[in-house]
Amino acid sequence: MIDITDIRQARGNIAAFIHKTPLIHSDSLSALTGADVYLKLENLQKTGSFKVRGAINKMTRVSGEKVIAASMGNHAQAVAFAARALGKKAKIVMPATVSLVKEEATRGYQADVLLFGEGFKDALEHAHSFKDHVFIHPFDDDVVIAGQGTIALEILDELESVDAVFVPVGGGGLIAGIAPAIKSLSPKTRVIGVQTGSAPAACVSFKEGKIIEQTPGPTIADGIAVGRPGERTFEIIRTYVDDMEQVSEDSIARAILLFLERKKLVVEGAGAVTLAALMDQGNQLRGKRVVLVLSGGNIDFTIVDRIIRRGLVTNGRIGVFEVTVLDHPGSLASVAGLIASRRANILDVVHDRLAADIPFGKTRVIFTVEIRGKRHHDEILAGLAGQGYEVKTRAGC
Secondary structure (H helix, E strand, O other), X not given: OOOHHHHHHHHHHHOOOOOOOOEEEOHHHHHHHOOEEEEEEHHHOHHHEOHHHHHHHHHOOOOOOEEEEEOOOHHHHHHHHHHHHOOOEEEEEEOOOOOHHHHHHHHHOOOEEEEOOOOHHHHHHHHOOOOOOEEOOOOOOHHHHXXXXXXXXXXXXXXXXXXXXXXXXXXXXXXXXXXXXXXXXXXXXXXXXXXXXXXXXXXXXXXXXXXXXXXXXXXOOHHHOOOOOOHHHHHHHHHHOOEEEEEOHHHHHHHHHHHHHHHOOOOOHHHHHHHHHHHHOOOOOOOOEEEEEEOEOOOOOOOHHXXXXXXXXXXXXXXXXXXXXXXXXXXXHHHHHHHHHOOOEEEEEEEEOOOOOOOOOEEEEEEEEEOOOHHHHHHHHHHHHHOOOEEEEOOOO
């Protein structure tokens, strides 16, 4: 099991290759959550995530020329970058389902990318079959873990009396590096791991006291969609981590949106889980000094529009509801006029005349509107119902 000496040594090994990322205070997020919030911006790290720390530290110990890794994206880019920086050749196995953005970014670091399988487990097993390459594990490796732990040293260099550090968790490499360093230098600081409820294996394992494998579901936090924590990482988590929490996909989408709007920061779903967890805690950490580790910023911009839309719906900024009206001229204008009178901006209108439950001579109109919160949404629906219209809110509103 690694200790503070290993992490300090890693810091010296990687210093010439990485950024010392900013640690910034956020007035807006502090006001929103009641905590004294600081952000560790690993989304601004080289390759766009913390993974480069562990990859560089590991690669400095590798004597062979050829290395191989399996990854959903961030570890892939980190290994490819590290190999290029240290004069090695990297082969990266990625699932066929990986985002095009992360695949192309990995190729951009001159790695040989091989797509295999439907998930991380398939890619990992296939990578192990290349016996002439040195395998670089994404998280379950002491040298990789020590590299990730350098984040904690940077936090404590700049900030005293930290009450809690929130850390994203997939396989556990990041928190397994951060937690021993924090507990060694600031024992009273709570270390809290965060997972998406769509991929909760590490959290469930922590609660049960043993490793439990769970197949990840679809998630916007794809960077932490891992079905099983590592053997090494789990032992460190059991020893040093204070708590593990799960957050919903809606909470993650809302957090991504808040980072964009309030801080002008691009944070991927895996990195946004820490803010989602802090918001879910309500006032439990009011007045406490809290650090959120934003683990990466490699978000797939082909789905950003959907993520932002989901965040706006969750945050009460967009409402979606359906109104059943007579299917004759003027009906739509009447409903639109009532909505406008409540000062809501109509963004989209869809007619549905073919559903089996719609009576002949009527049509269902689905409105997407810009609103000012749930109260405003409810006022609009109440106003329409008061005029005799059949109204129904849509899922997620």
